[in-house]
Amino acid sequence: MLLNASLMLVLYVAAFAAGDGKPSDTAYAYFFALLALFSLNTFAAIGLAFMGRRQTVMGCIYSSIGIFLVGLGSCAYSLTHMGSMH
Secondary structure (H helix, E strand, O other): OHHHHHHHHHHHHHHHHHOOOOHHHHHHHHHHHHHHHHHHHHHHHHHHHHHOOHHHHHHHHHHHHHHHHHHHHHHHHHHHOHHHOO
16 A cells, blocks of 8 residues: 555656646646556456455555545546646
8 A cells, every 4th residue: 555655646746747737737647647557456456366365455455445535536636626726
């Protein structure tokens, strides 16, 4: 979970740099980066399930939930309040 939280922070900084500070570009870049991170967690959970590591699978699932709640929530907030940001 801590690794995913750090990756989310790094992805946000990278998306901010890629978007040149424009809120819409930053939000879209961050969204697609988080989508890739979510996919990585999903594939890791499936692979670990086949290996029989239940504790780690649950960690991947909880991390995926955290990505949706924190990361995608901040994307939605950025896109909703895009008109008020300059």
